Amino acid sequence: MLNELAPIELIAILAAVTDNQPRVMTLRGGEALPSGPFESSHRSLQSGLRAWIEAQTGHPVGYLEQLYTFADKDRDPRSEYAAASQRISIGYLGLVREQDAAGAGHPAWHSWYQYFPWEDHRNRSPEQLPRITKRLIVWAGDDPMRIQRVDYLFGLNGKAWNEELVLQRYELMYEAGLVDGAEFGRPMASDNRRILATGISRLRAKIKYSPVVFELMPESFTLLQLQRTVEALSGLHLHKPNFRRQIDQQELVEETSEVSSGASGRPARLFRYRPAILEARMLSGARLPLSRS
Amino acid sequence: MLNELAPIELIAILAAVTDNQPRVMTLRGGEALPSGPFESSHRSLQSGLRAWIEAQTGHPVGYLEQLYTFADKDRDPRSEYAAASQRISIGYLGLVREQDAAGAGHPAWHSWYQYFPWEDHRNRSPEQLPRITKRLIVWAGDDPMRIQRVDYLFGLNGKAWNEELVLQRYELMYEAGLVDGAEFGRPMASDNRRILATGISRLRAKIKYSPVVFELMPESFTLLQLQRTVEALSGLHLHKPNFRRQIDQQELVEETSEVSSGASGRPARLFRYRPAILEARMLSGARLPLSRS
DNA sequence: TTCGATGTACTCGATTCGAGTATAAATGGA
């Protein structure tokens, strides 16, 4: 049998946090993620993707982690490619400290809550959420499986909201026909929004047992800045004393001799990530607290 | 630029547990994993791999989960393909209830501890482990980073053994040149042993927060059988009272009216996995206890 | 100097978890 495979596509979810907003790097007016074909000149998948990101966004990337490999049929059944050739996309999650981007394809940072407004639970519940759940309950009808899924994914009927289930919520809304137009969240080209949801899910899960947050932090930072970053990513409001307790119990950071300046309120001590502990925590797991309010 | 990509390879780690041994399906006398190229006739990556598994092992597969996508350069730099074309392999983890296999390629089940003898900590520590750590300490010399890695990965100097780090341990041993020959564990063709290590790592991590174990269990089982299965997978010895406490707290199983027979000792009640809870636990996370001894 | 915002230190109770102990019920061999 002949292999008529289309080129393999590398695609990146590039995340940063600025002004307490989690942001994702987009192209073409915010409707696409950086991507490009894997070519035989690339030494590896990672280095190939790095080259594409540099070219399209002019932004250097530090941390880069493989997410998932999508095939067309697994992706969007409505795609024009579905019946033709099988395209394979390998998705990666990259973490950077935000800088201005200038590259081909009009790179721009957008808050990822533009695409998933229902995922931001930092202050109360998002406005759109009641309308979404109402529509979902109608969609579920009296099918017990559907009702159970809606309840667990959206924290209804006494179930707790689980911030990690970004992808599953998006897929449920997709099934229920709520993400076709622009009514709930900003759309993206083909299935890029689903790939973004995959990345957010992974990142929200990962900050709980791995010190990846520090990839997003500047050299030195206050503990509140660190907390606000974790809150931005997880979409949850955290309990300040508990957050600080965990951070120093884990000995993830060490004091610098400096203090913050400029902002109002009492100046805070500046901390830096402990470089010596890096490898060790990467392996054995550093827990970040995610208690509510 | 021309794309001279070799076909995409699908590769499976098929796991089962019988006689308290975790087993993996192999071909060609235990030196290779089931695999085959992704073809344009396949409807999806998963269904393509299912077809290859059926053909090569004659074994039906239920649960199948994507693991990781490897490119040659990411894999084994010594490979003959490294300088030629870029071959991509997509690895999957499949869970089955073991049956006799009969297909092309001489399918056979092997305990995965044949390939990783140092990973079985159910009774004392494995014999080979002292020899391995001795060699690693020599390799580390006085490089503090290397010493730290060895300590954390192999539970030395007061660090605890973390059973999930199968892949990281294998890669450290690879760097130290301990897995070239057959001295430590049985070798496999090309980098199949590393892919197997990836699968074991993922499965050991996953049984802690997801009820995937039940994919490996028969219809009804005693709580001790369930515990022995978890122990086989994790390579740890568990505390019986605590294990049972967690199982019924989680309400993962329900009693059948039957009791076990045949074995010596007091007959045990038979349980079955609660089908109603399936979807819910899949989403929100079911914890299995992994306390030592 | 008072307000507002932030930083920092403590307390308390609920839950979880590792570890140990004790007892019950069956089998099989002496």
Next chain:
DNA sequence: TCCATTTATACTCGAATCGAGTACATCGAA
């Protein structure tokens, strides 16, 4: 028959963790 063995099952106890709340300190700015 009875006892040793094996497995099942129930209970206890202390340490650690975690969510939640309270109190107080310290700065800048109005």
